[in-house]
Amino acid sequence: MAKITIMGNMATALGAKLSRPDVVPAYPITPSTLFPEKISEYIADGEMDAEMIRVESEHSAMSACIGASACGARVCTASASQGIALMSEMMFIAAGMRLPIVMAVGNRALAAPINIWCDHQDTISQRDTGWLQFYAERNQEGLDLMIIAFKVCEDKRVLLPGMVGIDAFVLTHTTEAVDVPEQELVDEFLPKYKLELSLDPNKPMTFGSFGTPEFYQEFKYTQVKAIEKSSDVIDEVFAEFKKKFGREYRKIMPYKCEDADVIILTMGSMSGTARAAVNKMREEGKKVGCCKLTVYRPFPGKELMDLTKNARVIAVLDRDISPGFGGALYGEVSAQFVNEPKHPLITDYIIGLGGRDVLIENFEEIYDKSMDAVKKGRVEKPVEWINMNQEVL
Amino acid sequence: MVKITIGAINKVPGSSKNYKTGDWRTLKPVIDMEKCKKCWICYKFCPEGCIKKTDDGPETDYDYCKGCGICAYECPFKAIEMVMEER
Numbered sequence: 069m070a071k072i073t074i075m076g077n078m079a080t081a082l083g084a085k086l087s088r089p090d091v092v093p094a095y096p097i098t099p100s101t102l103f104p105e106k107i108s109e110y111i112a113d114g115e116m117d118a119e120m121i122r123v124e125s126e127h128s129a130m131s132a133c134i135g136a137s138a139c140g141a142r143v144c145t146a147s148a149s150q151g152i153a154l155m156s157e158m159m160f161i162a163a164g165m166r167l168p169i170v171m172a173v174g175n176r177a178l179a180a181p182i183n184i185w186c187d188h189q190d191t192i193s194q195r196d197t198g199w200l201q202f203y204a205e206r207n208q209e210g211l212d213l214m215i216i217a218f219k220v221c222e223d224k225r226v227l228l229p230g231m232v233g234i235d236a237f238v239l240t241h242t243t244e245a246v247d248v249p250e251q252e253l254v255d256e257f258l259p260k261y262k263l264e265l266s267l268d269p270n271k272p273m274t275f276g277s278f279g280t281p282e283f284y285q286e287f288k289y290t291q292v293k294a295i296e297k298s299s300d301v302i303d304e305v306f307a308e309f310k311k312k313f314g315r316e317y318r319k320i321m322p323y324k325c326e327d328a329d330v331i332i333l334t335m336g337s338m339s340g341t342a343r344a345a346v347n348k349m350r351e352e353g354k355k356v357g358c359c360k361l362t363v364y365r366p367f368p369g370k371e372l373m374d375l376t377k378n379a380r381v382i383a384v385l386d387r388d389i390s391p392g393f394g395g396a397l398y399g400e401v402s403a404q405f406v407n408e409p410k411h412p413l414i415t416d417y418i419i420g421l422g423g424r425d426v427l428i429e430n431f432e433e434i435y436d437k438s439m440d441a442v443k444k445g446r447v448e449k450p451v452e453w454i455n456m457n458q459e460v461l
Numbered sequence: 462m463v464k465i466t467i468g469a470i471n472k473v474p475g476s477s478k479n480y481k482t483g484d485w486r487t488l489k490p491v492i493d494m495e496k497c498k499k500c501w502i503c504y505k506f507c508p509e510g511c512i513k514k515t516d517d518g519p520e521t522d523y524d525y526c527k528g529c530g531i532c533a534y535e536c537p538f539k540a541i542e543m544v545m546e547e548r
């Protein structure tokens with residue numbers, strides 16, 4: 069296994085290349101532009117046997133993905149932020165048509181005001197499209213999760229599209245060392261795939277056909293069953309990946325949570341900072357742990373419940389905001405516990421929007437605020453904004 | 462019996478013709494052959510393509526006519542009347 073140092077976009081592009089897609093329709097957008105650039109370079113250099121479709125918008129990119137995938141091709145693309153918002157309509161269709169397209173995302177904030185930096189709003193806003201969602205903490209995870217996503221999405225029990233999020237700039241444009249899996253091993257792990265039914269001019273058929281009120285609800289039910297089933301498939305594929313490549317993934321990755329009073333939930337690159345903060349606080353005798361979500365859809369609710377049931381507070385960090393409510397992750401974690409007779413207090417911290425750095429002291433503040441709730445026995449302010457610059461307000 | 466398929470795939474080509482959109486109609490175009498001059502304007506304007514040219518004049522395919530009334534509106538000789546559908 070070769071070790072190289074590359075930026076996050078190069079890692080997801082390399083993960084895509086190793087997965088041998090047949091078609092890559094893509095439209096460039098910061099911070100994901102390097103992905104299609106790298107893919108076209110691979111193709112031009114003869115290192116990759118794929119067709120790159122240069123489209124005029126992200127809506128067209130996803131449309132081309134859908135067409136190619138319905139023809140039975142292995143398809144991937146990349147996008148971010150406004151691009152994903154523009155794709156949204158077609159993303160619902162890709163999921164409804166049960167096409168295992170894989171998308172690399174450079175997670176970025178949405179305008180207005182225009183902002184190109186790290187934020188999870190772009191993909192969180194698409195959580196109801198029916199796509200699987202993976203979030204990487206490091207470039208290595210970005211690479212590995214691309215390969216994993218193809219295998220999960222193409223599984224006959226699943227057949228759904230999936231996305232792999234890497235944080236804008238913090239990962240997309242940051243160079244890290246990654247282990248490059250050998251092509252031969254990837255080929256064994258992810259063999260060529262064949263859709264049972266695909267578009268063929270000689271055997272015309274309709275994909276995603278008309279669903280009248282008599283059938284639509286049942287159709288959605290089967291689609292939802294498939295993403296629920298993907299939860300087990302993800303576990304299987306993670307286990308197989310570990311056996312083959314040695315690196316371990318789980319839907320949730322806890323750190324020092326066994327005896328923790330406060331468990332901090334994170335997604336993406338801030339998870340590393342969370343562990344550093346936990347180490348520092350542990351040295352000071354604070355009983356705190358953290359846990360990152362590698363998989364956000366399907367939502368790992370049962371796993372989170374098992375992990376946090378003995379904690380006193382679950383501190384949810386949201387790098388997104390559902391205006392008029394709070395963080396998306398907070399809402400979902402809370403819903404998971406609502407029917408339990410006894411459960412930890414749950415607090416929400418809006419943090420790191422639009423590329424604001426997430427610092428160790430922020431985690432210390434979050435711990436203090438969470439313990440304050442324990443002392444009072446209630447959460448006075450469920451949704452708090454962390455690291456605010458009060459001067460500009 | 463129709464069964465839900467993965468990806469809502471329908472393997473029968475051209476099967477949309479089995480879906481009789483005429484069900485949607487509340488008003489029905491009725492052509493008065495006495496007034497009709499066979500100018501075929503209704504035939505050209507019908508967005509559903511469900512007016513057929515015959516030697517006797519235009520013939521409406523009520524299986525697919527949605528009752529939009531465009532034919533009646535466009536007929537220069539007021540030969541088409543929209544009447545309440547009774548089912």
Ligand code: SF4
Binds near residue numbers: 527
């Ligand atoms: S009512 Fe509309 S659909 Fe029906 S025949 Fe006239 S133009 Fe065609």
Ligand code: SF4
Binds near residue numbers: 497499501535537541
């Ligand atoms: S437009 Fe009127 S006159 Fe002309 S063919 Fe149709 S019904 Fe007859």
